Amino acid sequence: MKKYILILVVLFLTSCNFNKTYRNREEDKKEAEKITEKYYQLIKENNRQEAFKLFGEKFFDKKYGKINNKEQLNQMIDDINTECGNKILNTQLTIWETFVSVGTNPKSQYVFSYRVERNIQNTQEKFTLEKNNDSIKIVGYDVHFTK
Numbered sequence: 397m398k399k400y401i402l403i404l405v406v407l408f409l410t411s412c413n414f415n416k417t418y419r420n421r422e423e424d425k426k427e428a429e430k431i432t433e434k435y436y437q438l439i440k441e442n443n444r445q446e447a448f449k450l451f452g453e454k455f456f457d458k459k460y461g462k463i464n465n466k467e468q469l470n471q472m473i474d475d476i477n478t479e480c481g482n483k484i485l486n487t488q489l490t491i492w493e494t495f496v497s498v499g500t501n502p503k504s505q506y507v508f509s510y511r512v513e514r515n516i517q518n519t520q521e522k523f524t525l526e527k528n529n530d531s532i533k534i535v536g537y538d539v540h541f542t543k
Contacts, residue, residue: 397489406523409520410473412475415496415499415500415502416418416497416498416501417454417496417499418494418495418496418497418498418534419494419495420494421494421516424494424496424504424506425494425506427532428504428508428525428527429489431450431525431533432508432510432525432534434450435447435523436456436484436487436512438450439473440484441464444470444473447469448469448470451533451535451537452526452528453534454526454535454536455469455533455535461536463537467527472539476519476539478515479513479517479541480517480518480519480541481516482514482515483514483515484513485513485514486512486513487510487511487512487513488510489508489509489510490509490511491507491509492506492507492508492509493506493507494506496527496541504524504526504527505524505525505526505527506523506524506525506526506527506534507522507524507533508523508525509521509522510522510523511542517543518542518543519540519541519542520535520539520540520541520542521538521539521540522536522537522538522539522542523536524536524537525535
């Protein structure tokens with residue numbers, strides 16, 4: 397009888413998932429914010445090739461969005477520069493959210509919204525990021541024109 401109970405306990409423990417979740421921790425924000433800050437710095441330097449390395453494969457997946465390759469992303473940035481200006485004067489983080497789960501099923505997601513002051517027209521830019529294998533990548537990027 398003890399053997400059966402021990403086997404049941406072992407089966408129960410091995411089939412369980414143990415996770416701890418954190419929401420909106422400052423340390424998680426700072427970790428992911430490094431990626432968006434680096435993106436803006438590289439765009440200011442007109443170093444798009446390095447900036448594109450910050451985007452994850454999921455960003456270019458047809459299931460998730462309209463941008464399917466780096467050429468389309470490059471065209472989107474060209475369009476933004478034409479419409480709003482190619483000089484970024486200032487960026488201000490306006491909204492942020494983080495969700496980090498650590499344990500047997502780790503998952504990290506981050507959302508940052510920036511007010512971007514440009515030389516022609518300002519924009520509101522939203523980044524969605526995910527962490528996989530200790531690497532945070534941009535998986536979503538939305539730009540809206542503001543007045």
